[in-house]
Amino acid sequence: MTWLNAVIQGVLLGAVYALFACGLSLMVGVMRIINLAHGDIAVVGAYLAWVIAERAGVSPFLAMIAALPVMLIAGHLLYTALISRSLRGGALVPLLTTFGLAIVVQNALQQVFSPDVRSLGAAAGAITTASWRITGALAISWFGVVILVVAVVVLGGLELLLRRTGLGRELRATAQDPDAAQLIGIDARAVYARATAIAVATAGLAGAFLAIRSTFEPGTGPSQLIFAFEAVVIGGFGSLWGTLLGGIVLGVAQALGARIDPQYSILAGHVVFLAVLASPRGRTLAARSSWA
Amino acid sequence: MTLLAVDRLDAHHGMLHAVRGVSFALAAGDKLALVGANGAGKTTLLRAIAGAHPASAGTVRFDGADVTALPAHRRVGLGIALVPEGRRLFPDMTVLENLLVAGRRARPGPWTVDTVLDAFPLLRPLRDRRAAALSGGEQQAAAIARALMTNPRLVLLDEVSLGLAPVAVDAVYECLARLIATGTTVVLVEQDLGRAMRVADRVVCLLEGRIALDGPAAELSRERVTEAYFGLAGAGGGARPREAP
Numbered sequence: 001m002t003w004l005n006a007v008i009q010g011v012l013l014g015a016v017y018a019l020f021a022c023g024l025s026l027m028v029g030v031m032r033i034i035n036l037a038h039g040d041i042a043v044v045g046a047y048l049a050w051v052i053a054e055r056a057g058v059s060p061f062l063a064m065i066a067a068l069p070v071m072l073i074a075g076h077l078l079y080t081a082l083i084s085r086s087l088r089g090g091a092l093v094p095l096l097t098t099f100g101l102a103i104v105v106q107n108a109l110q111q112v113f114s115p116d117v118r119s120l121g122a123a124a125g126a127i128t129t130a131s132w133r134i135t136g137a138l139a140i141s142w143f144g145v146v147i148l149v150v151a152v153v154v155l156g157g158l159e160l161l162l163r164r165t166g167l168g169r170e171l172r173a174t175a176q177d178p179d180a181a182q183l184i185g186i187d188a189r190a191v192y193a194r195a196t197a198i199a200v201a202t203a204g205l206a207g208a209f210l211a212i213r214s215t216f217e218p219g220t221g222p223s224q225l226i227f228a229f230e231a232v233v234i235g236g237f238g239s240l241w242g243t244l245l246g247g248i249v250l251g252v253a254q255a256l257g258a259r260i261d262p263q264y265s266i267l268a269g270h271v272v273f274l275a276v277l278a279s280p281r282g283r284t285l286a287a288r289s290s291w292a
Numbered sequence: 293m294t295l296l297a298v299d300r301l302d303a304h305h306g307m308l309h310a311v312r313g314v315s316f317a318l319a320a321g322d323k324l325a326l327v328g329a330n331g332a333g334k335t336t337l338l339r340a341i342a343g344a345h346p347a348s349a350g351t352v353r354f355d356g357a358d359v360t361a362l363p364a365h366r367r368v369g370l371g372i373a374l375v376p377e378g379r380r381l382f383p384d385m386t387v388l389e390n391l392l393v394a395g396r397r398a399r400p401g402p403w404t405v406d407t408v409l410d411a412f413p414l415l416r417p418l419r420d421r422r423a424a425a426l427s428g429g430e431q432q433a434a435a436i437a438r439a440l441m442t443n444p445r446l447v448l449l450d451e452v453s454l455g456l457a458p459v460a461v462d463a464v465y466e467c468l469a470r471l472i473a474t475g476t477t478v479v480l481v482e483q484d485l486g487r488a489m490r491v492a493d494r495v496v497c498l499l500e501g502r503i504a505l506d507g508p509a510a511e512l513s514r515e516r517v518t519e520a521y522f523g524l525a526g527a528g529g530g531a532r533p534r535e536a537p
Binding site: 166169170172173176177179180181182183184185186187188 | 344363374381385389390392394397439442
């Protein structure tokens with residue numbers, strides 16, 4: 001039963017990783033950019049939700065919804081101010097730019113909010129501690145299920161947007177061939193700006209959920225970036241359903257590793273990630289890097 | 293009525309001066325065949341007209357307005373469509389999706405998914421097929437159909453039959469004939485001189501980035517064009533640059 005419990009807790013943990021990985025996956029899929037500031041942007045989302053909840057005295061859930069439009073605008077600005085310029089310098093420059101942005105964001109957060117560890121868990125109320133007790137050894141937390149549902153809705157919703165809507169078709173067309181896309185009237189820069197805006201908004205959402213689920217401080221970003229990146233790679237580039245699955249596989253691997261010995265938790269996740277990279281599928285990852 | 297006026301246009305690929313002082317004008321409804329050897333600057337000229345390649349000097353005027361500084365996606369909105377060399381469909385999208393995405397920001401006009409599929413009946417059964425799974429001829433037809441979805445007034449077709457089986461070329465030219473019948477202005481880059489001169493009413497031959505020959509298709513012999521094509525015409529006085537109207 002404890003193994004089943006580990007798997008279930010792993011799935012719930014994986015939903016958090018999937019939510020983190022969503023925006024990273026979108027930017028890799030559409031723009032071929034690995035945003036190294038993704039984790040730190042998520043932490044900015046966490047602080048934003050914290051500030052709104054604190055100042056307005058509202059529930060963290062309301063605060064994270066209020067933070068969404070701000071994060072959308074911030075994402076749009078991030079593209080127009082930084083990424084579009086660095087893209088002109090070639091494929092590697094955005095990697096350096098976002099690496100620099102990550103450092104700037106971490107230090108700015110230290111400066112403004114101090115290195116104190118914070119959490120929105122207490123402010124969120126009973127939902128974070130309530131659970132369904134299935135048997136003596138097996139309990140499912142309400143909040144874990146909420147995050148799982150949000151992850152499925154966000155990643156599934158974005159996948160539907162990409163498949164079924166005009167904006168989604170423009171995103172996929174630009175991802176597959178930006179030159180041909182401009183020849184049928186698509187403004188690639190506008191499409192990229194929207195993709196970045198969506199990616200930053202989902203990162204903010206993930207950060208806010210992390211803030212409720214556990215703790216955060218200015219340096220939380222990089223570790224979240226690693227888990228998000230592993231989820232994207234395990235699930236395969238270019239598919240948001242794959243990213244959801246990748247996040248869950250990573251979460252289950254960590255939970256099972258922790259079941260063997262708590263010190264194996266993170267290591268088990270890395271081992272799965274490396275196994276996927278070494279597998280024949282890992283070698284084809286680069287080839288299928290666009291939205292199918 | 294002059295639809296397109298290209299005036300002393302220059303375009304570079306790095307150090308290579310690919311298009312050198314090219315001037316010509318097209319009236320609405322003209323069918324121009326652009327011929328020339330590999331590297332003569334045909335593709336660069338088309339891409340510069342479409343806005344996908346920057347002009348280093350000169351102007352492109354479309355329907356009276358100077359569009360030289362406009363990016364490609366804005367020129368599509370004015371009615372310029374380029375069917376690029378190598379088809380360049382979105383490979384992982386279906387034929388229908390390729391058409392729909394091009395129609396999203398289309399000018400108002402006669403072409404919709406239905407009318408395009410009526411004009412290109414070979415595409416109708418392939419609507420839900422991935423573009424990458426089509427044959428070369430089917431891809432070329434789909435690429436032309438995709439360009440039509442933007443309701444263009446000027447269609448630039450680059451290397452229409454390159455790499456296609458002869459039977460596929462016939463099918464593509466059938467589609468093209470339907471497009472030409474609608475009175476759309478067409479610039480056609482074609483290696484097969486015979487086909488090009490049957491479709492077009494005017495021939496422009498490029499040689500090393502310059503116009504070596506420009507004249508009505510009916511009055512030009514194959515030999516004249518061939519001479520211009522290989523740069524042999526200068527001695528015989530065959531090249532007779534026509535004044536832009």
